[in-house]
Amino acid sequence: MRILVTGGAGFLGSHLCDRLLKDGNDVICLDNFFTGRKSNIAHLHGRSDFELVRHDVIDPFKFEVDQIYNLACPASPPHYQYNAIKTVKTSVMGAINCLGLAKRTHARVFQASTSEVYGDPALHPQPESYWGNVNPIGIRSCYDEGKRVAETLFMDYHRQNQVDIRIVRIFNTYGPRMHPNDGRVVSNFIVQALRGEDITIYGDGLQTRSFCYVDDLIEGFVRLMNQTAVTGPINIGNPGEFTMLQLAELTLKLTGSKSKIVHRPLPGDDPKQRCPDITLAQKHLNNWAPTVALEEGLARTIAYFRTQV
Ligand code: NAD
Ligand code: UDP
Numbered sequence: 001m002r003i004l005v006t007g008g009a010g011f012l013g014s015h016l017c018d019r020l021l022k023d024g025n026d027v028i029c030l031d032n033f034f035t036g037r038k039s040n041i042a043h044l045h046g047r048s049d050f051e052l053v054r055h056d057v058i059d060p061f062k063f064e065v066d067q068i069y070n071l072a073c074p075a076s077p078p079h080y081q082y083n084a085i086k087t088v089k090t091s092v093m094g095a096i097n098c099l100g101l102a103k104r105t106h107a108r109v110f111q112a113s114t115s116e117v118y119g120d121p122a123l124h125p126q127p128e129s130y131w132g133n134v135n136p137i138g139i140r141s142c143y144d145e146g147k148r149v150a151e152t153l154f155m156d157y158h159r160q161n162q163v164d165i166r167i168v169r170i171f172n173t174y175g176p177r178m179h180p181n182d183g184r185v186v187s188n189f190i191v192q193a194l195r196g197e198d199i200t201i202y203g204d205g206l207q208t209r210s211f212c213y214v215d216d217l218i219e220g221f222v223r224l225m226n227q228t229a230v231t232g233p234i235n236i237g238n239p240g241e242f243t244m245l246q247l248a249e250l251t252l253k254l255t256g257s258k259s260k261i262v263h264r265p266l267p268g269d270d271p272k273q274r275c276p277d278i279t280l281a282q283k284h285l286n287n288w289a290p291t292v293a294l295e296e297g298l299a300r301t302i303a304y305f306r307t308q309v
Contacts, residue, residue, distance in 0.1 A: 002026045002064065004107075006057050006094065007071035009036030011178045012112070012170075012214065016069060017041060019218050021049055028063055032056040035074045040177050057094035058086075062101065067225060068109040070098040073147075075114075077140065077267065078183035084142035091146030092153070099157040099165075108164040110225050111154050113233060115171040115274055116144045125241075125275035128169065128233050138269040151233060158231060166224050171237025171276045175214030175297065176304035186211065186298070189248055190305045193257035203266030205245035210275045212238035213297030216290040223285040230284045237276035238290040247294075254298055 003020050007013040008029030013036065020027050021044065029041060030053045044050040055061055057072040073090050074080040080087040095111065102109035118126045119134030134144050157163040174186035182188075192199050220236035242250075248261050281288045292300075 001066040002028070003067045003069065004028045004030060004063050004065045005069045005071060006030045006098065007036065007073065007112075009033060009038065009041050009052070010071060011040070011175070011182070012173065012217065013071045014040035014177055015175070015214050015218050016071070016221060017044060017050070019222060021047070023222070025049070027051070028053060028065065030055050030057070030061065031072065035076070035079050035179065035182070037179065057097055058089045060097050060100070064105060065101075065107050068098050068102055068107050069112070069221070069225070070094060070110060071112040073112070076183040077143075080143040081139055087142040088146045091143070091150045095150035095153045099153060099163055102163050103157065103161050106164070108166065108225065109154075110166040110168065110221070111150055113151050113167050113169045114143075114147050115169055115235070115237065115276065116140065117148050117151065117169060118274070119144060120269065120271040121273065124273050125239065125277040126235070127277040128235055128280055135269050139267070140269045165231050167232035167234070168221060168224055169233050169235045170217065171212055171235065171274065172209045173212045173214055173217045173237070175301050178301070180305065180308055185209070185244060185247065186301065187305070189251040190255065190298075190302055191309050193251050193255040193259050194302070194305055194309050196257060196259055198262040199248045199252070199259050200264045201244050201248055201261055202264050202270065205248065205263070206243050207270060208241045208243050208273045208275065210238050210241045211247075211294055211297070212236070212290055213292035213300070216292055220281060220285060220288050223288055227284065227286075230280075234280050234284065235276040235278055236281055236288075237278065238294070239275055239278055240294055241275040242294065250295065250298060254295070254302055
């Protein structure tokens with residue numbers, strides 16, 4: 001198949017490009033390089049089955065493709081808050097442009113949504129049926145509400161125009177090729193530990209997240225895209241739940257770093273807990289389940305960052 005990956009030069013997008021090429025597809029990677037890097041896809045340069053296009057998803061684009069994966073959007077809070085209006089435009093207009101292309105070409109189109117659609121969840125763990133607890137006017141809203149509108153658009157194009165859609169709700173995913181300055185917790189802690197800098201825990205560190213290793217997530221993506229039983233939304237993530245304090249301690253242990261843990265103010269609207277209910281993924285995606293435990297995935301990610309910092 002010929003497959004378009006928007007945001008293909010980013011952390012997840014570059015791993016997805018690798019996987020789709022390995023499976024024998026032709027890949028078009030579209031990116032504006034806001035948070036993505038040419039180095040993430042440099043090893044693909046020159047291949048006849050890979051094309052790189054510098055383009056912004058808020059402007060329309062045309063390609064003859066069989067499948068579209070829409071990943072273009074900054075994912076780290078400091079990056080999506082840097083230009084909040086642009087983040088909303090990227091989510092909403094990027095979705096409309098992907099859906100318009102899918103409608104015209106009859107391509108199947110996949111939306112990278114997020115556990116942030118659940119906001120600061122009052123139900124724990126979060127099943128797909130939960131409508132969420134989202135602040136519409138806070139500092140995370142540009143991302144959360146942008147992604148919620150994108151889901152709405154996907155469902156409306158599906159109902160109104162029979163567009164063949166898939167929606168995944170991604171829970172915190174980490175691994176090699178995260179940017180050292182990404183700002184998300186796993187890369188921050190590893191980079192700080194390797195540099196001997198203080199480990200910055202925001203708030204008391206008792207808030208929880210569930211961390212999925214990138215290879216497990218990409219396997220879930222491909223299974224969701226290539227089955228025909230469900231459109232989603234479907235949660236993909238690792239249900240192992242950790243406090244940020246536990247993550248900091250594990251990072252210190254695995255790096256052997258002597259960095260000190262320090263506390264910094266908690267950013268606004270920071271969710272207190274997050275953990276995926278993956279019953280639907282297991283049921284519909286051929287018993288999909290994460291295979292890489294946090295300690296193993298962190299060790300692999302630390303090995304990558306040792307080559308970067
Ligand atoms: P990332 O920041 O590494 O990748 C995003 C990519 O999109 C980058 O290459 C960036 O340059 C590109 N991009 C941003 N705005 C664009 C625009 N207007 N036009 C074209 N390209 C643009 O982040 P990531 O972790 O790889 O996230 C990829 C997708 O997965 C995002 O949509 C994100 O919301 C979603 N997601 C990721 C996670 C996670 O834990 N990694 C969790 C939930 C959702
Ligand atoms: N966090 C932290 N120190 C950091 C970066 C993040 O304690 O240096 C916390 C953050 O406040 C949040 C959790 O780690 O509670 C996960 O943050 P991240 O930005 O990775 O993702 P998200 O909040 O979107 O899940």
